[in-house]
Each structure stands twice: as C-alpha cells, then as structure tokens.
Amino acid sequence: MTRYSALTVRQKQVVWAWGFLAVPVVFYVVIRFYPTAQAFVLAFMEWNLLGTRRWAGLDNFARLWADPVFWQVFRNTFVYLLLGTPASLVLAFAVAFHLDRVRFMHGAIRALYFLPFMTSAVAMAWVWRWFYQPVPIGLFNNALATLGIPQIRFLNSTTNALPAILAPAIWAGLGFQIIIFMAGLRAIPRSYYEAARIDGLSGWATLTRITIPLLKPTIVFLVVFSSIGFLRIFDQVFNMTTNDPGGPLNASKPMVLMIYQTAFSSFDMGYAAAQTVVLFLVLLAVSLAQLWLMRDRP
Amino acid sequence: MTAPATDAPRAAAEALLRSPGPVRRRVAAGPAVRWLVLFAGGVAMVAPLAYMLSTSLKYPFEVYNLNLIPEEPTLDNYRDVLSDRRFGWWFFNSLLVATLTTVSNLFWDSLVGYTLAKFRFRFRQVVFIAILSTLMIPTEMLVIPWYLMSQQFGWLNTHWGIMFPGLMTAFGVFLMRQFFQTVPDDFLEAARIDGLNEFQIWWRVAMPLVRPALAALAIFVFLGNWTAFIWPLIVTNDQHMYTLPVGLTTFSVEQSVQWELIMTGAAVSVLPTLVVFLVFQRFIIRGVVMAGLKG
Numbered sequence: 001m002t003r004y005s006a007l008t009v010r011q012k013q014v015v016w017a018w019g020f021l022a023v024p025v026v027f028y029v030v031i032r033f034y035p036t037a038q039a040f041v042l043a044f045m046e047w048n049l050l051g052t053r054r055w056a057g058l059d060n061f062a063r064l065w066a067d068p069v070f071w072q073v074f075r076n077t078f079v080y081l082l083l084g085t086p087a088s089l090v091l092a093f094a095v096a097f098h099l100d101r102v103r104f105m106h107g108a109i110r111a112l113y114f115l116p117f118m119t120s121a122v123a124m125a126w127v128w129r130w131f132y133q134p135v136p137i138g139l140f141n142n143a144l145a146t147l148g149i150p151q152i153r154f155l156n157s158t159t160n161a162l163p164a165i166l167a168p169a170i171w172a173g174l175g176f177q178i179i180i181f182m183a184g185l186r187a188i189p190r191s192y193y194e195a196a197r198i199d200g201l202s203g204w205a206t207l208t209r210i211t212i213p214l215l216k217p218t219i220v221f222l223v224v225f226s227s228i229g230f231l232r233i234f235d236q237v238f239n240m241t242t243n244d245p246g247g248p249l250n251a252s253k254p255m256v257l258m259i260y261q262t263a264f265s266s267f268d269m270g271y272a273a274a275q276t277v278v279l280f281l282v283l284l285a286v287s288l289a290q291l292w293l294m295r296d297r298p
Numbered sequence: 299m300t301a302p303a304t305d306a307p308r309a310a311a312e313a314l315l316r317s318p319g320p321v322r323r324r325v326a327a328g329p330a331v332r333w334l335v336l337f338a339g340g341v342a343m344v345a346p347l348a349y350m351l352s353t354s355l356k357y358p359f360e361v362y363n364l365n366l367i368p369e370e371p372t373l374d375n376y377r378d379v380l381s382d383r384r385f386g387w388w389f390f391n392s393l394l395v396a397t398l399t400t401v402s403n404l405f406w407d408s409l410v411g412y413t414l415a416k417f418r419f420r421f422r423q424v425v426f427i428a429i430l431s432t433l434m435i436p437t438e439m440l441v442i443p444w445y446l447m448s449q450q451f452g453w454l455n456t457h458w459g460i461m462f463p464g465l466m467t468a469f470g471v472f473l474m475r476q477f478f479q480t481v482p483d484d485f486l487e488a489a490r491i492d493g494l495n496e497f498q499i500w501w502r503v504a505m506p507l508v509r510p511a512l513a514a515l516a517i518f519v520f521l522g523n524w525t526a527f528i529w530p531l532i533v534t535n536d537q538h539m540y541t542l543p544v545g546l547t548t549f550s551v552e553q554s555v556q557w558e559l560i561m562t563g564a565a566v567s568v569l570p571t572l573v574v575f576l577v578f579q580r581f582i583i584r585g586v587v588m589a590g591l592k593g
Contacts, residue, residue: 010418013418017413020413020500021425028429031444031462036435036440036443039440095336095339101329102332102336109336112340112341112343114575116346116347118575120543120546123565123568124564126561130560131346175343183310183311183314186310186313186314234438238547242547242551256438269446280435
C-alpha cells in the first residue's frame with residue numbers, strides 16, 4: 001500500500017477530491033437516485049402500503065388512461081400552465097420595462113412588487129380565500145356589492161375556481177420575474193439604443209427588434225422556470241379548497257394534488273407512482289419543447 | 299487579495315442596485331403617468347398583505363368592513379393565536395429545519411461545487427452530470443419513496459425526517475461551481491505553497507472569495523424551506539412536529555369562519571420573512587439576481 005506522503009501532487013489531489021465527494025455521492029445515490037429508481041419500479045406494481053407488492057405490468061397506466069378524472073386533472077394542469085406562464089411573463093415584462101425608466105422612488109416601488117415573493121404560498125392562499133368569499137365576508141364581493149355590480153362566485157364555481165386559485169400563484173411569483181427581467185434589461189449595452197435612435201427606429205421597433213431579441217436568454221430562463229412552477233402547483237390549490245380538495249367537481253385539481261390524494265389518502269402507492277412518472281414525463285416534454293422552440297436559429 | 303474581476307452576474311446585480319437604469323430619451327409619453335401607474339400597481343401588489351395585517355388587528359364585528367385602518371385596533375387576535383402553544387412549536391420547527399438545511403447546503407453544495415470546479419480527476423464530468431440530472435426529477439416523484447424510507451427507519455415525525463431530502467441540492471452545487479470557476483487558480487496555488495492542505499485552501503481561501511454567492515444560496519434555501527409545504531405535510535402527522543405552513547393549514551381549517559384569527563395566523567407566519575426583506579432589501583435582491591442569472 002502506498003503512503004499518502006509518497007503520492008505526487010496530482011495523486012494527492014485525486015485523493016482529496018474523492019474525500020470531499022464521499023458523503024455527497026452517498027447522499028445523491030441514497031436520497032436521489034435510489035428513490036427515483038424506486039418510483040419507476042413502483043409504477044409497475046400494485047401495492048396499498050399494508051399488503052404485499054404485486055407486479056402489475058402496465059395496469060396502472062391503463063387504469064390512468066381509462067380514468068376520466070385523470071384526463072380532467074391533466075387538462076387542468078395544462079390550463080394552469082397556459083394561463084399562468086404567459087400572464088405572469090407579460091405582466092412582469094411590462095412592469096420591468098417601465099420600472100427600468102423610473103428614477104423617483106425606484107427602490108421603493110421595486111420593493112412593493114417584490115414583497116409577495118417573500119411570503120409563503122400557504123399563508124397567502126388563506127388570505128386570497130378570504131377575499132373570494134361571498135358577501136358579507138369576502139373582500140372582492142363586498143367591493144362589488146358597494147359598486148352595485150352583481151356578485152361573482154369564485155372558489156365554488158367550476159369555471160372560476162381554477163383562475164381564482166391561479167391568481168395568487170401569479171401574484172406571488174411576479175416580483176422575482178420583474179427583478180430578473182430588469183437585470184436582463186440592464187445588461188443590454190446602451191450603444192444599441194443609441195444606434196437605434198440614430199437610425200430613427202420608433203419605440204415599438206426598438207422594443208421588438210432590439211430589446212426582446214437581446215433579452216432572449218432571460219426570457220427562455222423565465223419561461224422554463226415558471227412553467228415548471230405552474231405544472232407543479234399544489235400549495236395554493238390544497239389550501240384554498242380544503243373542504244373538497246381540487247374541487248368543485250375536480251375543476252381545480254392539478255396532477256400533484258391527484259398524486260398526493262392517491263398516495264396519502266387512498267394509499268394506492270403503485271397507482272400514485274405511475275402518476276408521478278406521468279408528471280415527470282410531462283415536465284420533461286414541456287421543458288424540452290420550450291427549449292427547442294426558443295433555440296437560437298442560425 | 300482582491301476578488302476576481304470576471305464576475306458577471308455579480309456585476310449585473312450591482313449595476314441593478316446602483317442606479318435606476320440609463321436615462322433614455324423618450325417621446326414625451328408623460329413620465330408622471332408612467333410613475334403613477336407603476337406606483338398604483340405596486341400598491342395593488344401589497345394590498346393583500348395590507349388587508350391581512352389590517353384584519354389581524356380588527357375585532358370580529360369589523361372584519362367584513364372594507365376599511366384598511368381598523369376603527370378600534372386590537373392585539374386580541376395576536377394574544378389568542380400566540381397563546382395557542384402550537385404556534386410556538388411550529389415556529390421553532392420551521393426555524394430549526396430551515397436553519398440547519400441552509401447551513402448544510404452552504405457547506406456541502408460549496409464543497410462539491412468547489413471540487414467539481416477546481417480539481418482534475420477521472421469521472422469529474424460524470425459526477426457533475428449525474429448531480430445536475432437530478433434537477434430533472436420533480437420532488438413529487440420522490441415523496442413516495444422518501445415516505446417509505448422514513449417509515450422504515452422511524453424518521454416520520456422527526457426534524458431529521460423533515461429536512462433530510464433537502465440537505466444538499468443540485469441547484470446549489472451548480473451555482474457554487476459557477477462561482478468557484480471565477481476564482482483564479484493562482485490564489486489556490488499560492489496557498490498550497492504556503493503549506494495549507496486542500497480543505498484549508500477551500501475553507502480559508504476560496505470560500506471568502508465567493509461570499510456573495512453563499513449569501514444568495516442561503517436566501518434561496520432558507521426561504522424555500524421556510525415555506526415548504528408538501529413534504530412536511532406528508533412526513534409529519536403529530537401536531538408537535540408540524541412546520542408553520544402545515545400548522546397554519548390545520549389551524550385555519552379549525553377556525554373555519556373566524557377570518558380575523560386566520561389572518562393573524564397568516565401574518566405570524568409571513569411577518570418574519572417580510573421584515574427580513576425590508577431590512578436587507580438590497581442584499582436580498584442582489585442575491586436573487588445572482589442566483590437567478592447563474593442558476
């Protein structure tokens with residue numbers, strides 16, 4: 001056996017490197033890779049946590065395919081994504097674009113927009129839930145009543161529940177996106193704008209031909225990042241619909257809530273694992289599709 | 299020794315904080331209108347927080363009133379909520395779990411990030427890609443195996459059970475690796491010649507140079523764990539072990555229609571982070587930009 005002191009500098013470095021990585025490698029294998037593999041295996045089993053595990057082949061996936069609730073949930077998940085991502089990006093960009101040109105109380109206004117990002121989704125879900133209550137309780141309907149406008153059913157309506165739950169999720173994430181957009185805007189060299197001005201480009205042309213193309217890396221990052229967030233929405237839904245989670249009539253139920261209920265209310269572990277595999281594939285497909293659509297074309 | 303100069307995200311973050319944007323000549327669209335609209339939007343953004351606070355200071359008879367300023371402000375709700383001993387436990391559990399997880403991430407993520415950035419050894423890229431690939435796996439996929447693991451080893455209803463999945467994160471490793479790459483090798487070589495061992499070089503020479511990145515990581519990990527919901531909800535069912543978000547859910551369901559108490563509970567759980575933000579605003583925004591741009 002070679003002694004440590006007899007090793008070359010390079011060999012010593014290799015020893016140190018693996019010494020540093022030893023605990024993390026064990027962590028990643030035991031807490032990340034092994035559970036991932038286990039989730040994939042469980043997806044092909046039938047198991048109710050107490051009984052014995054039984055191979056089920058593709059049964060869980062066939063059951064999912066035939067389950068009308070799953071398709072409703074699948075659709076809801078994409079509605080969260082397709083409403084949430086564009087709405088939050090457009091709002092965040094509009095605010096960032098204009099805030100970038102404001103000097104008076106710049107820091108204070110930025111703080112106002114950023115504050116909701118520092119809150120917990122659970123606490124804010126309850127605040128918004130209160131806003132949405134019918135008269136005489138809820139803030140929104142009270143305000144409508146004062147103005148003489150007909151009441152709106154928010155959380156107890158199959159059409160309005162999903163957007164009503166989405167609103168606080170967009171609200172809370174806006175501050176982060178604004179800050180990232182502003183950093184991206186600030187990174188665009190001023191000389192581009194000067195050149196545009198000399199060439200006599202209009203404000204709109206400057207925006208669409210210079211600002212937005214140069215912001216592309218920022219936009220790609222925010223689209224992928226916020227899409228993953230909306231596809232995994234859970235905290236707000238769970239807390240705003242505690243009496244009928246994901247209701248009414250599953251109208252607001254996203255995939256993660258279905259997974260939670262299948263695993264921890266019905267203890268149908270194999271079926272729940274199959275749902276997580278579908279969630280994984282959805283996240284992967286959406287991220288890759290977005291990166292592909294927004295790739296740099298030569 | 300000076301900090302490396304090739305630190306682009308940090309520079310971007312500094313530029314963002316230093317001055318509110320370059321002055322650009324604009325067609326006179328009315329800067330006052332722009333300011334007013336932006337300001338009104340900002341006020342609307344904090345309105346839910348303002349109403350939460352205002353309601354937490356109201357007596358029940360005033361709750362359904364639209365007034366932002368309570369006619370008869372009272373601290374009764376806070377007395378009620380804080381006399382519920384469970385809030386103390388929940389607060390303690392959240393603080394403990396978020397703090398320990400943050401310390402663990404700062405240590406391990408930067409140790410791994412440093413090793414992957416500064417050492418040359420076989421399988422380095424393999425290790426890096428393997429760690430990075432875990433970013434593609436959603437937490438929701440792992441909660442079932444983690445739950446089974448916790449059940450088997452008796453980790454249900456323990457602090458360890460709440461925090462073990464988050465002790466290291468691939469995001470942190472990636473972030474720290476990016477920053478350590480900007481540390482010049484000369485600094486490390488000089489320390490090596492001075493007789494420091496590799497651990498000392500990392501801890502005493504490299505770590506101080508990436509302090510802003512450590513701060514950014516700390517902000518994200520702490521906030522993420524302070525507000526984490528789904529895993530603490532699954533791994534705990536003893537009320538003593540709930541974290542604040544899980545406890546708040548239980549508390550709010552119990553109160554059902556006593557919105558002034560629910561708002562007080564919500565306020566108690568978000569005020570600490572809001573106050574921290576208001577005190578360290580520039581520092582936190584810089585951290586968020588740095589983590590966002592590198593991550």
